[in-house]
Every structure is written in structure tokens, then in C-alpha cells.
Amino acid sequence: MKKSLLLLALVAGCGGADQDGNTQAAANASAPQTESAAAGAAEAGSTALTGLFESNTGDQKNQLCMVEKGSSTQFGLIVWGSDMHSCAGAGTAVRKGDQLSLTMTGDSSCTIAATMEGGRITLPASLPQGCAYYCGARASMTGISFTRTGTSAADASRAKDLAGDPLC
Secondary structure (H helix, E strand, O other), X not given: OHHHHHHHXXXXXXXXXXXXXXXXXXXXXXXXXXXXXXXXXXXXXXXXOOEEEEEEEOOEEEEEEEEEEOOEEEXXXXXXXXXXXXXXXXXXXXXXXXXXXXXXXXXXXXXXXXXEEOOEEEOOOOOOHHHHHHEOOOOOOOOOEEEEEEOOHHHHOOOEOOOOOEOO
């Protein structure tokens, strides 16, 4: 029984609980957000990074999710190229004004200096060489823009990696 509860706690990872002990999922169920509400929150100047940002590439969705945990913000992203090639990675995010620094946690050094305006994140037209490590042959992260589609940890958990597992 204890192993089952521990496994459940690990699987719930991104959710967390508020000050009253309510889980994020329970809070989201009682107060669902629509895309327009999420966009309104972003346009109102929200500095919170937690949420889901998306854009379309053909049949696939480029996704960037962020979840604030303590004093740091963790992110995961997937960007699709042609022939099902993709770029994928995860790490930490730091925002200073309209600048967003995304530092990959992996075998190759990659820090992406993105911009964030309202509910839109745009990756730069050129990236450090180390960032190519995170991409397949027919995929690139350069110049990709993402639009905020959700503002909660539950929204962030909708972003999926190549295997269908949550990015955040």
C-alpha cells in the first residue's frame, strides 16, 4: 500500500498542493480556464511563468511548458520538423523583463535567449552550437514562437514528449 501511495505521489509531480492542502488538479477542476481567459491573464501582465505555450507545425503541435517549483522554474519543450524529426529538451527558465533564458539540462551546453511579450514566447533566429544536440536532422528551434494556451500546472502537464509522457 505504501509503495502505491509513493508511486501516486511521484506521478502527480507537477501538481502540488496549495496552502489549504488542495491539489492543483482539484483547484483547476473547480475553476476551469478557457483559452481566452488564459490569454487575458497573459495580456494583463502576469509575470508567472507556469503554464503551456503552443504553436502548430503541420500535424504536430510545438509545445513549451513551464512549472514554478520553489525558487526555480522548470521547462520542457518539443519542436517538430519535417519527417517526424523533432527538437526536445528540458531544463530551467529564468525571466528578466521581456527576456527569457531557457537553459537545457543535458549532455550539451544550450542556453536559449528567448523573448516574452504578453502571452507569446519567441526563440531567436540563431542558437548556440550546443543546442543542435537536442534536435533531429530535419528539425530546428530557431525562430519558433509559442502562444500561451494555459496558465496552470495542470495545463503545463498537457505537453507531451516523443513517447507521450508529460514534458512537465
